[in-house]
Each structure stands twice: as C-alpha cells, then as structure tokens.
Amino acid sequence: MVLHTTINGQAVVADVDPSISLAMFLREKLFLTGTKIGCGKGECGACTVIMDGKAVTSCIIPVMRADGANIITIEGVAKTPTQLHPIQEEFIQQGAIQCGFCTPGMIMSAKALLDKNNDPTVAEVREALGGNLCRCTGYVNIEKAVFAAAERMRKGE
Ligand code: FES
Ligand code: FES
CATH class of the missing domain: 3.10.20.30 (Beta-grasp domain)
Structure with a gap:
C-alpha cells in the first residue's frame, strides 16, 4: 500500500x-x-x-x-543540526542517561507533555512518563531533567 x-x-x-x-x-x-x-x-x-x-x-x-x-x-527534536532541544540538553546535564536505550522514548514523551504544558506538576510528569521504562537511572534524574527543560521552555528556549 x-x-x-x-x-x-x-x-x-x-x-x-x-x-x-x-x-x-x-x-x-x-x-x-x-x-x-x-x-x-x-x-x-x-x-x-x-x-x-x-x-x-x-x-x-x-x-x-x-x-x-x-x-x-x-x-x-533538535532545534538545528548543531543545537539540541532543551529537553535533550537537560537529559545530558542532569545525568538522566546511562545506557541510553530508553532515552529517545523518554524524550518524546517529555516533549509531548511540555509542548502542551510547560509548567507541569510532579504528578503530570509521572503520568506522561509512566509508560517509559528505564532499567538504569532510577528515574530521579529523568524527572529533574524534565523540570529543568520545562523551566527553560517557559523562558522561550
Ligand atoms: S518497544 Fe514499543 S513499547 Fe516497548
Ligand atoms: S538509561 Fe538505560 S534504560 Fe534508561
């Protein structure tokens, strides 16, 4: 088809x-x-x-x-070929990546949330990422990365 x-x-x-x-x-x-x-x-x-x-x-x-x-x-997702999106940058900055296998999916779920709501609650972030499993990081740094990216997106980045 x-x-x-x-x-x-x-x-x-x-x-x-x-x-x-x-x-x-x-x-x-x-x-x-x-x-x-x-x-x-x-x-x-x-x-x-x-x-x-x-x-x-x-x-x-x-x-x-x-x-x-x-x-x-x-x-x-990256803004340009040489400039990552704030969500990508914050995953790196906040140590939210270990093996990296879950990372693309995590970033897409985070982006879908933050594109609609760039000031989410903890519950909203957990709900948005609830279907994304990570075997490595323990999720704490992933949540930190999402909130740090949200703050930057609120400033227009
Ligand atoms: S590979 Fe699609 S949800 Fe696991
Ligand atoms: S960083 Fe390894 S599965 Fe998430």
Whole structure:
C-alpha cells in the first residue's frame, strides 16, 4: 500500500507492507534508528514517537495508521543540526542517561507533555512518563531533567 505521511517536517510517500508497525517502518525503511524497539508489545515506551501531537508507542501502531499523520521522531527534536532541544540538553546535564536505550522514548514523551504544558506538576510528569521504562537511572534524574527543560521552555528556549 502507498503511505503518505509527514515525518520530522518532511513529506514521505512510500510503498509499504501494511502488516509492519510504524516503528519497523521508521527503523528499517527510513533508517531512523533513534526510535528503539524494546518489548515490541507496547509496554516499555522505547519506541515512543509523537503522532499528531500525542506520544504513541510506535511498535504497536500499524504503519498505515500513519497515513496522513504528522510524526516527530527523536531525529526531529533538535532545534538545528548543531543545537539540541532543551529537553535533550537537560537529559545530558542532569545525568538522566546511562545506557541510553530508553532515552529517545523518554524524550518524546517529555516533549509531548511540555509542548502542551510547560509548567507541569510532579504528578503530570509521572503520568506522561509512566509508560517509559528505564532499567538504569532510577528515574530521579529523568524527572529533574524534565523540570529543568520545562523551566527553560517557559523562558522561550
Ligand atoms: S518497544 Fe514499543 S513499547 Fe516497548
Ligand atoms: S538509561 Fe538505560 S534504560 Fe534508561
């Protein structure tokens, strides 16, 4: 089937096998391998992307659900090729990354939240990141990074 979608601001038209997931399409066809596949069952959040403004687990989204959609992946988050987004910078600054496998999904979930609400409560941050599992960091520094990024985004960064 022919898929028409927008990924990181670029129109994409592709002939796709409709049985594959959006995550597989991103990784295998477009080589956007920043989107990770962990569980493949919608349970770990490693594959999170933003689709039409909402964080979704792309491993359980059939690729044709992306038809007509606007998708942002981790590759589309940086402000410019040489300037990271404040969320990315704060994950680095606050030590919120260890092995890094969960990080793209965490950042996409955080971005989906902060794009709509840049002054979230602890409960709102925990709710937004609740579907993203991290085996390494213990989550404390991840929360710190989200709040530090929120503060910067409130200042217009
Ligand atoms: S890989 Fe998609 S939720 Fe785990
Ligand atoms: S940094 Fe290793 S899983 Fe989160």
